[in-house]
Amino acid sequence: xxxxxxxxxxxxxxxxxxxxxxxxxxxxxxxxxxxxxxxxxxxxxxxxxxxxxxxxxxxxxxxxxxxxxxxxxxxxxxxxxxxxxxxxxxxxxxxxxxxxxxxxxxxxxxxxxxxxxxxxxxxxxxxxxxxxxxxxxxxxxxxxxxxxxxxxxxxxxxxxxxxxxxxxxxxxxxxxxxxxxxxxxxxxxxxxxxxxxxxxxxxxxxxxxxxxxxxxxxxxxxxxxxxxxxxxxxxxxxxxxxxxxxxxxxxxxxxxxxxxxxxxxxxxxxxxxxxxxxxxxxxxxxxxxxxxxxxxxxxxxxxxxxxxxxxxxxxxxxxxxxxxxxxxxxxxxxxxxxxxxxxxxxxxxxxxxxxxxxxxxxxxxxxxxxxxxxxxxxxxxxxxxxxxxxxxxxxxxxxxxxxxxxxxxxxxxxxxxxxxxxxxxxxxxxxxxxxxxxxxxxxxxxxxxxxxxxxxxxxxxxxxxxxxxxxxxxxxxxxxxxxxxxxxxxxxxxxxxxxxxxxxxxxxxxxxxxxxxxxxxxxxxxxxxxxxxxxxxxxxxxxxxxxxxxxxxxxxxxxxxxxxxxxxxxxxxxxxxxxxxxxxxxxxxxxxxxxxxxxxxxxxxxxxxxxxxxxxxxxxxxxxxxxxxxxxxxxxxxxxxxxxxxxxxxxxxxxxxxxxxxxxxxxxxxxxxxxxxxxxxxxxxxxxxxxxxxxxxxxxxxxxxxxxxxxxxxxxxxxxxxxxxxxxxxxxxxxxxxxxxxxxxxxxxxxxxxxxxxxxxxxxxxxxxxxxxxxxxxxxxxxxxxxxxxxxxxxxxx
DNA sequence: CTGATAAGGATTTTT
DNA sequence: TCCTTATCAG
Numbered sequence: 001x002x003x004x005x006x007x008x009x010x011x012x013x014x015x016x017x018x019x020x021x022x023x024x025x026x027x028x029x030x031x032x033x034x035x036x037x038x039x040x041x042x043x044x045x046x047x048x049x050x051x052x053x054x055x056x057x058x059x060x061x062x063x064x065x066x067x068x069x070x071x072x073x074x075x076x077x078x079x080x081x082x083x084x085x086x087x088x089x090x091x092x093x094x095x096x097x098x099x100x101x102x103x104x105x106x107x108x109x110x111x112x113x114x115x116x117x118x119x120x121x122x123x124x125x126x127x128x129x130x131x132x133x134x135x136x137x138x139x140x141x142x143x144x145x146x147x148x149x150x151x152x153x154x155x156x157x158x159x160x161x162x163x164x165x166x167x168x169x170x171x172x173x174x175x176x177x178x179x180x181x182x183x184x185x186x187x188x189x190x191x192x193x194x195x196x197x198x199x200x201x202x203x204x205x206x207x208x209x210x211x212x213x214x215x216x217x218x219x220x221x222x223x224x225x226x227x228x229x230x231x232x233x234x235x236x237x238x239x240x241x242x243x244x245x246x247x248x249x250x251x252x253x254x255x256x257x258x259x260x261x262x263x264x265x266x267x268x269x270x271x272x273x274x275x276x277x278x279x280x281x282x283x284x285x286x287x288x289x290x291x292x293x294x295x296x297x298x299x300x301x302x303x304x305x306x307x308x309x310x311x312x313x314x315x316x317x318x319x320x321x322x323x324x325x326x327x328x329x330x331x332x333x334x335x336x337x338x339x340x341x342x343x344x345x346x347x348x349x350x351x352x353x354x355x356x357x358x359x360x361x362x363x364x365x366x367x368x369x370x371x372x373x374x375x376x377x378x379x380x381x382x383x384x385x386x387x388x389x390x391x392x393x394x395x396x397x398x399x400x401x402x403x404x405x406x407x408x409x410x411x412x413x414x415x416x417x418x419x420x421x422x423x424x425x426x427x428x429x430x431x432x433x434x435x436x437x438x439x440x441x442x443x444x445x446x447x448x449x450x451x452x453x454x455x456x457x458x459x460x461x462x463x464x465x466x467x468x469x470x471x472x473x474x475x476x477x478x479x480x481x482x483x484x485x486x487x488x489x490x491x492x493x494x495x496x497x498x499x500x501x502x503x504x505x506x507x508x509x510x511x512x513x514x515x516x517x518x519x520x521x522x523x524x525x526x527x528x529x530x531x532x533x534x535x536x537x538x539x540x541x542x543x544x545x546x547x548x549x550x551x552x553x554x555x556x557x558x559x560x561x562x563x564x565x566x567x568x569x570x571x572x573x574x575x576x577x578x579x580x581x582x583x584x585x586x587x588x589x590x591x592x593x594x595x596x597x598x599x600x601x602x603x604x605x606x607x608x609x610x611x612x613x614x615x616x617x618x619x620x621x622x623x624x625x626x627x628x629x630x631x632x633x634x635x636x637x638x639x640x641x642x643x644x645x646x647x648x649x650x651x652x653x654x655x656x657x658x659x660x661x662x663x664x665x666x667x668x669x670x671x672x673x674x675x676x677x678x679x680x681x682x683x684x685x686x687x688x689x690x691x692x693x694x695x696x697x698x699x700x701x702x703x704x705x706x707x708x709x710x711x712x713x714x715x716x717x718x719x720x721x722x723x724x725x726x727x728x729x730x731x732x733x734x735x736x737x738x739x740x741x742x743x744x745x746x747x748x749x750x751x752x753x754x755x756x757x758x759x760x761x762x763x764x765x766x767x768x769x770x771x772x773x774x775x776x777x778x779x780x781x782x783x784x785x786x787x788x789x790x791x792x793x794x795x796x797x798x
Numbered sequence: 799c800t801g802a803t804a805a806g807g808a809t810t811t812t813t
Numbered sequence: 814t815c816c817t818t819a820t821c822a823g
Binding site: 799802803804805806808 | 821
């Protein structure tokens with residue numbers, strides 16, 4: 001038996017051993033799917049003798065790609081150790097181990113295409129984008145820049161407000177951006193967006209889209225959506241290129257298949273079947289498509305992911321047979337991660353969803369401890385309670401360390417309260433997500449220099465660095481230069497570098513401009529000859545960026561300098577991992593990196609992150625905080641049953657991250673932004689968990705005394721507020737009380753209109769809970785929905 | 799052209 | 814509350 005099949009269960013072995021043809025692996029949480037993927041790649045190469053260059057493996061994050069490469073390297077090196085020395089890996093001296101690994105790296109790992117959809121297809125575009133024929137005649141070169149969300153946002157804002165002279169309040173750039181992104185994900189051109197949106201608004205959106213596309217091309221830049229859309233169009237229109245990549249990628253593997261969108265699916269199809277319909281395709285000689293996923297963990301529909309693609313695999317690629325007889329589907333249902341209690345809770349929760357592939361998680365571990373549920377007064381008390389639990393646990397269990405614990409939440413903003421408590425108690429922690437390393441101002445500034453060096457047409461980057469650090473080039477100068485560039489129809493940099501033109505502009509800024517040109521020309525001359533890390537260093541020094549930070553001398557400037565040094569390290573690391581990586585490739589990897597990619601797990605710290613970021617990870621102890629209606633599930637999902645199901649899947653993902661201990665909590669009151677406190681109702685998901693598995697205050701059942709106490713708390717608080725109102729605004733308190741009594745007796749229904757003493761008029765959109773405990777969600781003019789307790793809120797029916 | 803100060807908007811989730 | 818953007822004085 002192949003070494004790569006040893007130690008696997010039957011289902012895993014079936015998946016790994018599948019040689020050619022299509023296979024769908026339905027892999028529940030913690031069922032060893034990463035193991036199956038890695039072993040399969042090792043098996044294809046080490047056993048079937050597949051050429052590493054013929055593999056395309058799509059992972060969901062860059063970090064997952066890196067980990068997979070590492071595990072592969074080890075697996076193959078171990079096999080090599082056996083065949084070469086006839087000796088188990090562990091008995092080899094470290095020097096030998098290192099040599100074997102480096103040989104595997106050179107011969108195998110370096111050749112593999114493993115990465116995210118975006119990273120892999122950006123790479124493909126580096127080869128072939130110059131052959132792309134755009135329907136409107138736009139074109140790009142291989143030196144294209146990749147624009148992040150901020151770049152895109154400002155580009156669109158400029159088109160809307162400057163070019164089209166529209167009021168950004170009425171025609172919101174953000175919404176337009178979203179519509180354009182959505183159009184791209186559907187593969188639409190401006191005309192189709194116009195038809196879809198309809199009317200005057202559709203016309204304007206299409207016009208913005210058209211101009212946006214032109215602006216991107218003028219900058220020789222692509223956005224994230226283009227990295228997938230352009231390859232689809234290219235592979236469709238150019239048979240030669242399609243043939244090449246089809247022949248090249250004989251084995252295609254996709255992880256987290258439930259989170260692919262239409263465009264990504266089209267890419268897979270084009271590569272695997274060379275443009276034919278999957279159901280007609282039968283040339284599987286030496287070829288396979290292997291997808292792994294779990295419909296219950298599909299949590300990215302907001303960026304167009306569509307888990308029906310996974311559910312349809314059996315009908316398009318597969319044999320369409322039933323579970324028992326099919327040769328194209330394997331289910332991994334044995335869970336090696338969590339205790340039986342945690343799994344039972346997760347299974348019970350997800351059973352409330354209707355759109356699923358039938359699947360259960362079977363425990364392989366003991367029952368474990370009950371799930372703990374805690375109700376807290378507010379988010380600060382919640383954070384304190386979590387930290388208290390952490391300290392107790394850490395003290396009681398010597399084998400548990402901070403690195404074993406994670407706090408998961410629905411929104412990034414929730415990290416703040418947690419951080420404050422952790423700092424107060426001196427517990428080390430790390431926040432994953434939020435601000436990306438590569439999104440920091442100083443990092444973006446230096447990278448903008450690099451982008452400009454590679455791609456002089458990149459005006460967005462040029463404008464970013466032209467006066468950073470300060471060179472006395474101000475608004476009016478930039479305006480004049482931009483006018484010139486528009487009139488001449490050439491990129492801004494062509495104008496800036498024209499010394500004669502600059503001198504004729506006169507003024508004080510000429511000196512700064514000439515200085516800037518000299519800097520860029522000097523850097524450009526050496527850009528291709530020196531390593532990215534060296535170039536980063538030169539940019540930092542020669543531009544005067546670091547000097548300015550030193551002059552500034554503040555703590556913040558110190559921080560920025562440290563970050564810039566970190567950027568040099570990142571470039572060094574990149575060079576180490578990608579020996580032949582060019583400057584362009586380094587910039588692409590920076591553009592496509594996520595925050596989670598850069599975080600090391602070595603250090604012993606509590607991890608704080610969103611539920612989305614936790615996908616694919618596991619922790620012995622998990623705290624799931626903010627389990628409240630309107631927060632988790634989020635407001636926006638309350639209207640839409642399928643959105644609510646997605647939130648439930650997100651909850652399922654959260655629960656199944658925990659290996660041994662799971663703590664759930666919710667607050668009865670939460671401060672949203674500016675000190676405004678809002679009452680909160682326990683999440684509906686809590687009531688969907690079997691109460692026998694839970695210890696603590698279970699909402700919606702029993703606990704009358706707790707409820708009374710809770711109500712008392714709220715009443716005292718509200719009364720205190722009322723008395724303040726009385727003190728400040730004369731008679732305001734009395735009517736408010738009267739109003740409240742009247743409103744309290746009313747039974748509310750969806751659609752009812754009401755008036756709130758400070759929010760104005762609104763309409764009831766949802767009801768939560770039942771009987772005495774009912775809460776209402778109300779949409780007020782000009783603000784997001786609010787959740788109110790009708791017995792306490794200062795409201796009256798209209 | 800730069801720095802300071804005021805006003806206004808923000809919170810879903812991310813490659 | 815905090816961060817980004819607009820406006821104004823020097």
